[in-house]
Amino acid sequence: MTADRLSARTLAALAPVPRGVRLPGPRPASTGIVHLGLGAFHRAHQAVLTEDAAAETGDDRWGIHGVTQRSARVVDQLAPQDGLYGVLSLGLDAEGAETAALRVVGSVREASYPGRDTARVLSTLAAPSTHVVTLTVTEKGYRRAADGHPDLNDPDLASDLAALADELGHTPERPTEARSPIGLLVRGLAHRRRAGSGPLTVVCCDNLVDNGPALATLVTEVLAATPGSRSLQDWVAEHVRFPATMVDRIVPATAPQHRELAQAMLGLADEGLVVAEPFIQWVIQDDFAGPRPAWERAGATLTDDVAPYERAKLRVLNATHSTLAYAGALRGHATIAEAMVDPVLASLARTLVDQDVLPTLVAPDGFDLAAYRDQVLTRFANPATGHTTVQVAMDGSQKLPIRLLGTVRDRLAAGVVPTASAQAVAAWIAYVTAAARGTLEVNGRRVPLDDPAAGALAAAVDGPAHGLADRFLDLRDVFGDLSDHDGWRAAVRDALEGRPA
Helix, strand or coil, X not given: CCCCECCHHHHHCCCCCCCCEEXXXXXXXXXXEEEECCXXXXXXXXXXXXXXXXXXXXXXXXXXXXXXXXXXXXXXXXXXXXXXXXXXXXXXXXXXXXXXXXXXXXXXXXXXXXXXXXXXXXXXXXXXXXXXXXXXXXXXXHCECCCCCECCCCHHHHHHHHHHHHHCCCCCCCCCCCCCHHHHHHHHHHHHHHHCCCCEEXXXXXXXXXXXXXXXXXXXXXXXXXXXXXXXXXXXXXXXXXXXXXXXXXXXXXXXXXXXXXXXXXXXXXXXXXXXXXXXXXXXXXXXXXXXXXXXXXXXXXXXXXXXXXXXXXXXXXXXXXXXHHHHHHCCCCEHHHHHCCHHHHHHHHHHHHHHHHHHCCCCCCCCHHHHHHHHHHHHCCCCCCCEHHHHHCCHHHHHHHHCHHXXXXXXXXXXXXXXXXXXXXXXXXXXXXXXXXXXXXXXXXXXXXXXXXXXXXXXXXXXXXXXXXXXXXXXXXXXXXXXXXXXXXXXXXXXXXXXX
8 A cells, every 4th residue: 555645734644643753843934044955964954953943942933945956856855745854863772773763854844946946046045034044065066166266167157157247237037047056146145135135144064174264255256256246245245144064964865775664654655755873963153144043952063163173073074984985895895884894994994083183183172082083983883874885985086185185284294194094095096996997896886987077087097007196196186285295195105006906
């Protein structure tokens, strides 16, 4: 028998509430947040904490208008469900047995796809009830060139800036379809200024170093490249804030077995289901232009300085995650959990953190770095989430500079060549080489090279084996000044040559 689909009507008809299931409280009465990048991570993270904050305070202003990026798939999943979806939390208890908990989240009031809903999104961004914009669009969604500045040659961004220039003087009846998150954001700012709807806070939740100021700079530079935008630039400088943040929750891809488990628990089919580990963390710089949800009541940390938390997460968690992904895939492991129980890789992960990373960190007040390391490694070993090595391994040319190479620079500045980091980079080189040559297989499936710099990486692969490490280290868009350090080159060369063929 086919189960009814999750919706406001079918959820209200559930009686009694199934064991192990948490239902949402009263739905928000209005939209206060526009979120760009309505993927699984946002639905398992910011949307959850926003609902929890509302439950704690009774403040019903913070409904979310979620905006997808590349397709209408998530909109088509959520619209028939009245924006409702489940978060299936999978973990391990103290005895190592698998646990499962399901909650239905109701903080998303509306979902839109810019390919057909640009006018609706722009009007919500301009609405006086909207006070916050959040973003999870991944590193490459910001359309930055290798130097960190906006890639004005990106055709999607260029299209949006042309539309912005046209919209600075008037509000078109049928605005041009938005094609990039940054383009949509700056166009929304222009509409908001013209509507006189007051200040706005833009909260970047992606893994960019110093993400709030980085986004502020990107917006400033994009506007500066747009003719006729001087008054909009001045308005943004006065009325818009870009606080820094750090986010953390492992959110693997939703698989058929997850949907089956959630349906068995809830009794309803859920096309919008997302899966997550029990752990959740959000650190936010307390710098807002206007009202905000009381996220601290939901467990978030509001602070004057996000940087120490961000650095710890990027260097302990993200760098180790990437290392396990590359080295794990090369050893045939399909998931991070499989890689973490491989004693060779578990030793590499702990050595990377203990010898290379921890000496570069200053702990925030009350924050135990050694305990954080142990917590991270325990989370990685959780087999229930199924975070795949190939999923984590993608886009390494953009991830490694942010996650790992800062540690390398700090250790070299201290007079130490970080050998575990060299092993991590060697694993990346070996992974890219095998993927580019079509010889990388995980779980019997060939893994292609998935990286924005695939062309340059493939060119580095092409050549004699003895110069492979040096050709990669010559990629200054990835390694920058590290390309000039002889000791670092020697360490990577030795690590790569010491890998099994």
